[in-house]
Amino acid sequence: PAVVAGVGSAADDPADDAADDVLDDIAQMHLFRRGVSGEDDPGAAEEGVAPRPPRPELLQIHNSFILAETRDGVIIVDQHAAHERVLFERIVASFERGGAEGQRLLFPIAIRLTKPEVELIESILEPLAALGFEISPFGTDAILVQAVPSPHRYFDAEKCVREMLHELTHGSDLMNSARNQNERVAMSFACKAAIRAGHDLSNDEMQELFDQLFATELPYHDIHGRPTVVRLGLGELRKKFGRT
């Protein structure tokens, strides 16, 4: 299956036509909610700033999918796929900028590694640092993690490092689709660090994920090429109810 990896690499994806429609929907999303006039934020109008549109109501289902009304029906967002896309594009941008700041840990984490893992990690210390990891070798079979990125409140740094190292040393379809080591690290991190299915999100967190997803260059696919967004049109809905 085609893997939508690099930013802009899938410009001719046929799914993008449908995707454009969804983007229209998102742009229009706010217009169809209650209290559209911008009265929520009267100060902004006075200052000559465009009033911020009210945000759509979101419903999280099974701590995995987020539903929202659009102009044309309902969209369903896969929270893990969406966050993977957000993280991947953030990492690519961060590589270009020269790296992101991590959070220093009060108590560094020591992680024991296999020999291939130790060899690998010495070769990717730079991209890991650009992600916000501060890692140093610790003897011959361990590392010390002293700072970590913080993509969301459920993030487990040790688990993420272990899963990334496993994927990078053992390979995967995702790793095969990357063009170079930096992209492998970026993809592996995006995949392992993204919020999972099963995590309860607050309304603000869901809103933020929506804002970030629809600000990416390729909002409609995760880095595995799977959809991040599925739509259910009003026509389809009406048909399900025998209203044709």
Add this chain to the structure above:
Amino acid sequence: PAVVAGVGSAADDPADDAADDVLDDIAQMHLFRRGVSGEDDPGAAEEGVAPRPPRPELLQIHNSFILAETRDGVIIVDQHAAHERVLFERIVASFERGGAEGQRLLFPIAIRLTKPEVELIESILEPLAALGFEISPFGTDAILVQAVPSPHRYFDAEKCVREMLHELTHGSDLMNSARNQNERVAMSFACKAAIRAGHDLSNDEMQELFDQLFATELPYHDIHGRPTVVRLGLGELRKKFGRT
């Protein structure tokens, strides 16, 4: 198409197997929301009353459909179809009890009618009274409406009476499916008085509609035989996202 009209008349409807599953879902719906332990209502436990389960979050889409998480995925409820079912069963029960109280109007409504409508209305004053309408002839070509039922806050009594009289004098598939004049009146009222698509419901109103719908005998079809509830299973959702 088969019309699911009378209470209990569709016991052998093949859709009922799926419907039973949905009923299971509804019964279990609360178990999968946050804060399941009943801590919301600690007093109840002390008094030996079963704690009231927290209510599911509901999302209204296009002022027409209501979405909710269930044990097995998502259900989508058609608000008009659902309310039609609720009203129909309430009317049938009310006929058995001998009628419902209407709301007396401060200013009676005079409605001009055609000759067939006047003839008809004189023959259905009794079931109309049982619905909560207090109607008296007013000259030879009009009626005076002095009390009306109040099924919801958007209810337009005059429009409802006009539409019912039109359907009852001109006939319809729905009218053909009724077994007697009382059932025709009940069906026509349920259809015309139920909340429409396009009406914004508050969270409490949605919750009430859910409670009432799933307390009916035939919650899964409106009186036209159309579905009131459509489900989208987790498996189906995952498949849409390429997660198989």
